[in-house]
Amino acid sequence: MNTVQKHKAKWSRRKDARPQEIIDAALKLFAVKGFAATRLDDVAKEAGISKGTLYLYFSDKEALFKQVVQGGMIDNIAPLEQAIKAHTGSAEDLLRMFVTHMTALVTTTPVGAIPKLIISEAGNFPNVTAFYRDEVVFRIHKTMVSIIKKGVADGEFRQVPLMEAARSLLAPIFMLALAVNMPGFKEKLEMNPAKQAEVTLDIWLKGMRP
Amino acid sequence: MNTVQKHKAKWSRRKDARPQEIIDAALKLFAVKGFAATRLDDVAKEAGISKGTLYLYFSDKEALFKQVVQGGMIDNIAPLEQAIKAHTGSAEDLLRMFVTHMTALVTTTPVGAIPKLIISEAGNFPNVTAFYRDEVVFRIHKTMVSIIKKGVADGEFRQVPLMEAARSLLAPIFMLALAVNMPGFKEKLEMNPAKQAEVTLDIWLKGMRP
Amino acid sequence: MNTVQKHKAKWSRRKDARPQEIIDAALKLFAVKGFAATRLDDVAKEAGISKGTLYLYFSDKEALFKQVVQGGMIDNIAPLEQAIKAHTGSAEDLLRMFVTHMTALVTTTPVGAIPKLIISEAGNFPNVTAFYRDEVVFRIHKTMVSIIKKGVADGEFRQVPLMEAARSLLAPIFMLALAVNMPGFKEKLEMNPAKQAEVTLDIWLKGMRP
Amino acid sequence: MNTVQKHKAKWSRRKDARPQEIIDAALKLFAVKGFAATRLDDVAKEAGISKGTLYLYFSDKEALFKQVVQGGMIDNIAPLEQAIKAHTGSAEDLLRMFVTHMTALVTTTPVGAIPKLIISEAGNFPNVTAFYRDEVVFRIHKTMVSIIKKGVADGEFRQVPLMEAARSLLAPIFMLALAVNMPGFKEKLEMNPAKQAEVTLDIWLKGMRP
DNA sequence: CATGAATGAGCCTTCATTCAT
DNA sequence: AATGAATGAAGGCTCATTCAT
Numbered sequence: 064m065n066t067v068q069k070h071k072a073k074w075s076r077r078k079d080a081r082p083q084e085i086i087d088a089a090l091k092l093f094a095v096k097g098f099a100a101t102r103l104d105d106v107a108k109e110a111g112i113s114k115g116t117l118y119l120y121f122s123d124k125e126a127l128f129k130q131v132v133q134g135g136m137i138d139n140i141a142p143l144e145q146a147i148k149a150h151t152g153s154a155e156d157l158l159r160m161f162v163t164h165m166t167a168l169v170t171t172t173p174v175g176a177i178p179k180l181i182i183s184e185a186g187n188f189p190n191v192t193a194f195y196r197d198e199v200v201f202r203i204h205k206t207m208v209s210i211i212k213k214g215v216a217d218g219e220f221r222q223v224p225l226m227e228a229a230r231s232l233l234a235p236i237f238m239l240a241l242a243v244n245m246p247g248f249k250e251k252l253e254m255n256p257a258k259q260a261e262v263t264l265d266i267w268l269k270g271m272r273p
Numbered sequence: 274m275n276t277v278q279k280h281k282a283k284w285s286r287r288k289d290a291r292p293q294e295i296i297d298a299a300l301k302l303f304a305v306k307g308f309a310a311t312r313l314d315d316v317a318k319e320a321g322i323s324k325g326t327l328y329l330y331f332s333d334k335e336a337l338f339k340q341v342v343q344g345g346m347i348d349n350i351a352p353l354e355q356a357i358k359a360h361t362g363s364a365e366d367l368l369r370m371f372v373t374h375m376t377a378l379v380t381t382t383p384v385g386a387i388p389k390l391i392i393s394e395a396g397n398f399p400n401v402t403a404f405y406r407d408e409v410v411f412r413i414h415k416t417m418v419s420i421i422k423k424g425v426a427d428g429e430f431r432q433v434p435l436m437e438a439a440r441s442l443l444a445p446i447f448m449l450a451l452a453v454n455m456p457g458f459k460e461k462l463e464m465n466p467a468k469q470a471e472v473t474l475d476i477w478l479k480g481m482r483p
Numbered sequence: 484m485n486t487v488q489k490h491k492a493k494w495s496r497r498k499d500a501r502p503q504e505i506i507d508a509a510l511k512l513f514a515v516k517g518f519a520a521t522r523l524d525d526v527a528k529e530a531g532i533s534k535g536t537l538y539l540y541f542s543d544k545e546a547l548f549k550q551v552v553q554g555g556m557i558d559n560i561a562p563l564e565q566a567i568k569a570h571t572g573s574a575e576d577l578l579r580m581f582v583t584h585m586t587a588l589v590t591t592t593p594v595g596a597i598p599k600l601i602i603s604e605a606g607n608f609p610n611v612t613a614f615y616r617d618e619v620v621f622r623i624h625k626t627m628v629s630i631i632k633k634g635v636a637d638g639e640f641r642q643v644p645l646m647e648a649a650r651s652l653l654a655p656i657f658m659l660a661l662a663v664n665m666p667g668f669k670e671k672l673e674m675n676p677a678k679q680a681e682v683t684l685d686i687w688l689k690g691m692r693p
Numbered sequence: 694m695n696t697v698q699k700h701k702a703k704w705s706r707r708k709d710a711r712p713q714e715i716i717d718a719a720l721k722l723f724a725v726k727g728f729a730a731t732r733l734d735d736v737a738k739e740a741g742i743s744k745g746t747l748y749l750y751f752s753d754k755e756a757l758f759k760q761v762v763q764g765g766m767i768d769n770i771a772p773l774e775q776a777i778k779a780h781t782g783s784a785e786d787l788l789r790m791f792v793t794h795m796t797a798l799v800t801t802t803p804v805g806a807i808p809k810l811i812i813s814e815a816g817n818f819p820n821v822t823a824f825y826r827d828e829v830v831f832r833i834h835k836t837m838v839s840i841i842k843k844g845v846a847d848g849e850f851r852q853v854p855l856m857e858a859a860r861s862l863l864a865p866i867f868m869l870a871l872a873v874n875m876p877g878f879k880e881k882l883e884m885n886p887a888k889q890a891e892v893t894l895d896i897w898l899k900g901m902r903p
Numbered sequence: 904c905a906t907g908a909a910t911g912a913g914c915c916t917t918c919a920t921t922c923a924t
Numbered sequence: 925a926a927t928g929a930a931t932g933a934a935g936g937c938t939c940a941t942t943c944a945t
Contacts (some may be wrong), residue, residue, distance in 0.1 A: 118942080186304075258437060266477055328916070
C-alpha cells in the first residue's frame with residue numbers, strides 16, 4: 064500500500080540520516096566540553112532525539128566517540144590526497160593549495176575540532192588515538208613530505224630533514240585548528256587563519272629556497 | 274639549631290611540601306586522563322596521601338586544577354623573559370636561545386603537559402583558560418614579537434606581520450609539547466624535539482632574511 | 484475507554500503518584516531520624532524505588548524536605564478554616580470542633596510529625612521555617628483568635644489578651660503532636676490525646692467565662 | 694617547686710573548667726543546628742580549644758551530646774523541687790512561683806534549648822530521651838501534680854484529671870522554650886514569655902476554681 | 904522504531920576520630 | 925595536656941545504560 068510505503072520511506076530516510084545527525088551533535092558537544100563532561104542526554108537533545116534512541120545506533124558512549132573521530136577527518140584526507148596526486152604543478156603550488164585547503168578545513172568546519180578531541184582523550188582511548196595518528200596525521204605528513212621531496216628533487220627547495228620541514232609548515236595550521244576551538248582564543252590573540260597560513264607559507268617557502 | 278630544625282620536622286616539612294607534591298601528582302594524572310576522568314582517589318594515591326588530605330590543601334577538584342595550571346608554567350615564563358631582556362646579542366641569538374629553552378621546557382618537564390590540559394578543558398574552565406591565554410600564551414607571543422621587531426629594526430630580518438611570524442616559529446614547539454604528551458605519538462611519528470626545533474629555526478631564520 | 488486508560492498505565496500512574504509516595508516515605512523517616520540523619524538511600528528504599536529515581540522528582544535533599552513540609556499541613560489548614568467560617572454556633576462549639584479536629588489531625592496522621600521537623604531544622608532552613616510560621620502557625624493562631632474574639636463580643640468569654648489566650652489552648656495540642664512523635668513518650672507519660680484535649684478545653688472554657 | 698606548682702595549678706583550673714566550657718559551647722551550637730549538623734570543629738572553636746582536645750574530655754560526639762542534655766536541666770529541677778517543698782503557701786502561690794521560675798529558666802537561659810534538642814534527636818538517642826523523659830519531664834509533671842493535688846485537697850481547686858490539668862499549664866511554657874529557640878518565631882509571632890505565662894496562669898487558675 | 908522512566912555504580916566531598924608530635 | 929595533620933567511612937549526587945511500553 065501506498066500509505067505503508069510512505070511510512071516506511073519516511074522512517075528509512077530518518078534511519079539513514081540519524082547516525083550522522085547524532086555524530087554531528089556529539090562532535091559539537093565533545094568539542095566544547097570534552098568527552099567525559101558531555102552528557103549523552105545533551106547529545107540526544109542536540110540531535111533532536113531521545114536518549115534511548117542513541118543506543119539504537121551506537122552501542123555505547125565510547126563507540127559514539129570512535130565514530131565521531133573516525134568518520135570526521137578521514138573523509139577529507141582522501142580527496143586532498145587525490146587532488147595532490149592529480150595536480151601537476153610546482154611543489155610551491157601544491158603546498159599552497161594544500162595549506163590553503165587544510166587551513167580552511169580545520170578553521171571553518173566542525174571537523175577542525177577533532178584534533179582537540181584526540182589530544183584531550185589520547186590517554187583514555189589509545190586505539191582511537193593510534194588510528195588517528197596513523198590514518199590522519201601520518202598520512203598528512205606523508206603527503207606533505209612527498210611534495211617537499213618532489214620540490215627538492217626539482218631544485219625548488221634546498222635539502223632539509225623532510226619530516227621536520229613538513230611539520231614546521233603543518234604545525235601553525237594545526238595550532239589554528241586548536242585555537243579556533245578554544246573560546247576566546249582566536250579573538251583575543253587576534254588570529255586570522257588565512258593570514259597566518261599565508262605568512263607561514265611565505266617565510267617557509269623563502270626559507271626553503273636553495 | 275639542628276635539634277630545633279629537626280623538631281616537629283616531619284609534619285612541618287610535609288605541610289610545606291604537600292601542596293606541591295599534590296600538584297605534581299595531579300598534573301601527572303590530569304595530563305594523561307584529563308580533568309574529568311582523573312579520580313581524586315588516584316591523585317591522592319599518586320601523592321602518597323589519603324583522599325581526605327587533599328581537602329586540607331585544596332577546597333575542591335576545580336581549585337586543584339587551577340593551581341596545577343597557574344602554578345605550572347607561570348614560574349617558567351618570567352625567568353625566560355628576564356634572560357631575554359638581559360641578553361645582548363643578535364635577534365637570531367635570542368631566538369635560538371628562546372626556542373632551545375622553550376623546547377626543552379615543554380618536552381622534558383612536566384609543565385609541558387599543561388598546554389594539553391588547557392586545550393582539553395578550555396570549554397569547561399573559561400577563567401583558567403583566559404588566565405593562561407593572557408599570562409602565558411600572550412606573554413610568550415609578546416616576547417617573541419619584541420625580539421623579531423628588534424631583528425627587523427636591526428636589519429637582520431625582513432618586514433613581515435610580526436604576530437604571524439612569531440606563531441610560525443612557536444607553533445612547532447607547541448606541537449611538540451602536545452605530541453610528547455600523547456602516548457605513542459612521539460615515537461611512532463619519529464619526533465625528535467631538538468632536531469625539530471633546529472630545523473624549524475633554520476628554515477624560519479633563512480626565510481626571514483631581508 | 485478502558486483500553487486507553489490501561490495503556491501506558493503502569494508508568495503514567497506511577498509517575499503521577501511517585502512524588503507523593505516519596506514525600507510520604509521521606510516524612511516518615513525525617514520524623515524519626517531528622518533531616519541530616521536520614522539517608523536518601525533509606526527514603527528510596529521506603530518508597531520502593533532506587534536512589535537515582537529520587538532525583539527525577541526532587542532536585543536535591545533540601546528540595547525534598549521543603550516539599551515534605553510545605554505539602555504537609557498546608558492542605559489541612561484551609562479546610563479547617565472553611566469549616567470554621569461556615570459553622571454557625573457558639574464560640575465554645577467552634578473551639579470544641581477546632582480543638583477536636585486539630586488534635587486528631589496531629590496525633591493520628593503523619594502530618595503530625597511536621598511540627599517536630601520544623602522545630603528541629605529551624606536553624607538550618609530559615610525559609611522553610613518562615614513559610615511554616617506564616618502559613619501554618621500564624622494562620623492557626625489567627626483563626627483561633629477570631630473565634631475567641633467572637634466569644635468575647637457575644638459575652639461568652641471575658642476579656643483577655645487574645646493571642647495569649649489562643650496559645651494557652653493551642654499549646655497542649657501542639658505538645659501532643661510532639662509527644663506522639665517521640666518514641667516512648669506518649670506511653671510512658673500516659674498521654675491520651677483525646678482526654679488531654681478535653682480536659683484542657685474544660686479548664687480553659689471555664690477559665691474564660693465572664 | 695613553685696613553678697611547677699603554678700603550672701599545674703593553672704592547668705588544673707583549666708582542666709576543671711574545660712568540660713563545662715565545652716558543654717556550653719556544644720549546647721549553643723546543637724541548639725541552632727541540631728546534633729548532626731553541628732561539627733565538632735565548630736564546637737572546639739566555640740570553646741576555644743582544638744578539635745583533638747575535645748577527645749580528652751569526651752569519648753565521642755554522642756557522649757558530648759549526652760552530657761549536654763543530662764547536665765543541662767537536671768541541675769535546675771532539684772532546686773525547684775526543693776523550693777516547692779520548702780514553700781508554705783497556697784497551691785496558687787506555689788504554681789505561680791513554679792510557672793514564673795520555669796518560664797524564666799527556659800526563655801532566658803541556654804538550657805531552654807534542651808527540650809528542642811531532645812525533640813529533635815529522640816529517634817536517634819532513645820537512651821538520652823528516656824533519661825530526659827524520666828528525670829526531667831516526668832519529675833516536673835509529678836511536682837506539678839502534687840501541687841494541684843494539694844490545691845484540690847485544700848478546696849482551692851475543683852477535681853480534674855491531674856496529669857492533664859498539669860500539662861495544660863505546662864504546655865504553654867514548654868512551647869515558649871521551643872519558640873525562643875526558633876529564629877524569627879518569637880518576634881514574628883509577638884511572643885512575650887512573661888505575659889504568656891501570666892495569661893495562661895490566669896485562665897487556668899480561674900478555670901480550676903471549684 | 905522510539906521513548907523516557909528507572910537503575911545503580913562511581914565519584915566528590917564531609918567530618919568524626921586518631922595519633923605523632 | 926594540647927595540638928592539628930591525617931585518615932577513611934559514609935553519603936549526596938550524576939549519568940551511562942537498560943528496558944517496559
